[in-house]
Amino acid sequence: MRLILRLIAPALILFGLLAHPALSETLATDSLVIETAGGAKHRFTVELAITPAQQARGLMYRERMDDDKGMLFPYDRPQPLSFWMKNTLIPLDIIYIAEGGRILNIANAKPLDLTPLYSEGPAIAALEVNGGLAARLGIRLGDMVRHPAVGTKRAP
Known part of the structure; x- marks a missing residue:
């Protein structure tokens, strides 16, 4: 039995590493702008979580994210x-976006918390940025997200 384990252990370790969500595919990136009611424009480089697998994985296992980065979860309708924050190690603001780009609500998500955080109405996308960033930048309900995935053109 020991001999068998010694022979297959390297293969099992390699399979485990390759299957780990943090080591999987690189997501496409794009630029996104949030325009506040006060006229400020905040630019982000976002990873696009498009497929169901990418959306299920989200920002799991990440230990940090720069303040000008985020992840956009666009939906067809x-x-x-x-x-929720299963296996998500960093606090996040989840910005729910209505079709046309208006921010519906912003949920403050705590690391590893399994409590569901809901949109306050039908959303076409969700944007995840570092926790507390929306408040620090003055991003509020009703502000506009500029990105084709939410039905708006990018701001100049």
Whole structure:
């Protein structure tokens, strides 16, 4: 039995590493702008979580993220959305976006918390940025997200 384990252990370790979500594919990136009611424009480089597998993985296992980065979860049609923080190690603001780009609500998500956080109405996308960043930048309900995935053009 020991001999068998010694022979297959390297293969099992390699399979485990390759299957780990943090070591999987690189997501496409794009630029996104949030325009506040006060006229400020905040630019982000976002990873696009498009497929169901990418959306399920989200920002799991990440230990940090720069303040000018985020992840956009676009959907084909507006719908009620909910997110949780399973295996997510950093605090996040989850910005729910209505079709047309208006921010519906912002949920403050705590690391590893399994409590569902819901959109307050049908959302076409969700944007995850570092926790507390929306408040620090003055991003509020009703502000506009500029990105083709939410039905708006990018701001100049």
